[in-house]
Amino acid sequence: MKKALFILFLFVGIAAQAQDKKTTEKPQIVETACGECQFGMKGNGCDLAVRIDGKAYFVDGTTIDQHGDAHAKDGFCNAIRKASVTGKVENDRFKATSFTLIKGK
Numbered sequence: 001m002k003k004a005l006f007i008l009f010l011f012v013g014i015a016a017q018a019q020d021k022k023t024t025e026k027p028q029i030v031e032t033a034c035g036e037c038q039f040g041m042k043g044n045g046c047d048l049a050v051r052i053d054g055k056a057y058f059v060d061g062t063t064i065d066q067h068g069d070a071h072a073k074d075g076f077c078n079a080i081r082k083a084s085v086t087g088k089v090e091n092d093r094f095k096a097t098s099f100t101l102i103k104g105k
Contacts, residue, residue: 025086025097028052032059032085032101034070037077046070046077050085050094057089061096 035041035049039056048064049056070076087096 025088027084027086027098027100029082029102030085031080032076032083032099033080034064034077038080048076050083050096051080052089052094057092057094059094059096059099061087062099067099067101 031051033039033049033051034046035056035058036043036046039049039051041047041049041056041058043058046064048059048062048067050059051057064070064076068075071078073079074081082102084098084100084102085094085096086098087094089095
């Protein structure tokens, strides 16, 4: 019985640590642009994407239109920009929990 309780508490502790890691993600700087126009991804129109470690992912949690005119001179369809993001890659998509476009170049 003591072993069963010990194992149960061990699993609960591991699960709690895993949950904490999900909620304390560190921001990272990534390249961001229209996946189709700038990263050569296949899609059904202009969609926001990020490039992490050389691989591009479509973004869930924010849209291309929430960050200005995508077809402006410096918009996502015409330029690759930088953003500070938190989130995780899941099912070959980036699930953003935060997305802040970095002003400037």
